[in-house]
Amino acid sequence: MKAFRGGALAAAMIALAACLTVPANAAAPAAAPAAPAPGGHTWSVKPAGTKGQSRRDFFVYTLSPGQRVRDKVVISNLSDRALTFRVYATDAFNTADGSFALLTADRQATGIGTWLSTGGAPTRTVEPGKSVTVPFTLTVPSGATPGDHSGGVLAAVTEQTTGAQGQRVNVDRRVAARVYARVNGALSSSLQVESLKVASESPLLGTGDVRVTYRIRNAGNVRLAATARIGVTGPFGTDLGGPVSRQVPELLPGNAYTFTDRVRGVLPAGPLTASLGLTPLDPMETGPAAARPTVRTARWWATPWPAVAALVLAAAGAGYLVRRRRSRA
Incomplete structure (x- = not known):
């Protein structure tokens, strides 16, 4: 023993x-x-x-x-x-x-x-x-x-x-x-992200929250814990809002958890990406496990209403100026 x-x-x-x-x-x-x-x-x-x-x-x-x-x-x-x-x-x-x-x-x-x-x-x-x-x-x-x-x-x-x-x-x-x-025998350390879903707010003005729901399964044969980090990026990889981290409790082989985390202060900036980074931990040693880190992403479009309004106003103004010049000609 x-x-x-x-x-x-x-x-x-x-x-x-x-x-x-x-x-x-x-x-x-x-x-x-x-x-x-x-x-x-x-x-x-x-x-x-x-x-x-x-x-x-x-x-x-x-x-x-x-x-x-x-x-x-x-x-x-x-x-x-x-x-x-x-x-x-x-x-x-x-x-x-x-x-x-x-x-x-x-x-x-x-x-x-x-x-x-x-x-x-x-x-x-x-x-x-x-x-x-x-x-x-x-x-x-x-x-x-x-x-x-x-x-x-x-x-x-x-x-x-x-x-x-x-x-x-x-x-x-x-x-x-x-x-x-x-x-004893062939040991396998594996955490899988079975699903990643995003629900976001699209406020007319200012920033909103992004709710990220994800399901993690222990697909190996040894118990594992993990650290999860969720962040949101916009165009050109710009960080939006504040990233969220959590400790995933010990997950027994074959079992799964579903979590929901909220990233606050996200500016609707058009094409957005939510990223989930999962780092497995060995619960016996509270250190890194043999399983590799996992990254999963989800993409969606968040309409930047202030920018859209500005473009509409600019287009309307440009059209008005064109019509006015033509009427003077």
Whole structure:
């Protein structure tokens, strides 16, 4: 086993519905770890300390097909009463807004969630202020595809509550530690811009905004982040408005994000070009990734109404002078 050093330690752990009341069949967003849930239930899920290693915030491994690794997760009950946790593993995915999330209890894991098995009983009762260490085994199938596989080990408390219509609803409150496993083999780093659309304002006077919507897909087999820069240029490559930059959050293989950014203060100057520059980043090292930067452009025409008005007036004035000279002749 080889452990990566994660660069984004602040995002190391996720709490799923720890502070939210979420139906068991609804996707739960990532939140801060050990957040208080309704009723004062609070707990945390963290990797156990490993002798000779620095503190870990999540599990990250590099493994080969067929390889097995054993590890431990610590569940701490920070509430004022005993809690019974269901401990299990499942797969990760990206939500529509780019957040890291785990499958809900009603969805069957098909990836790394099936590689993980926890030891002992499926449930653990932990007294208030106490912790329990749960061992687990991660076994990479012999036919596992190369690249990154992501999931989490969860501690869930399931309770019944009354819905808006008076019905009884099962609620899963879950806290999890992320698990990343990179399977050795042919690795591919690739971010693709699937679409780039522009909607611009064409004010009669002054400048307007340009709204740029673009969709990014991770077409490789390793997780990637990125820096995106959007700018608008006019004739002869003149910069118009103020360029916009954003950090694209970690994108899991096969997943896609759609973003909308606004470039302000763009002067309608006839032929305009919006450019999207995408620089992939390795989320494990927070540095440049092997994937090449990508540039995508979109062109459109923005009518410069003041210039058009000036030309119309000039043409009208010239016509008037010509007619006047002819009438004197």
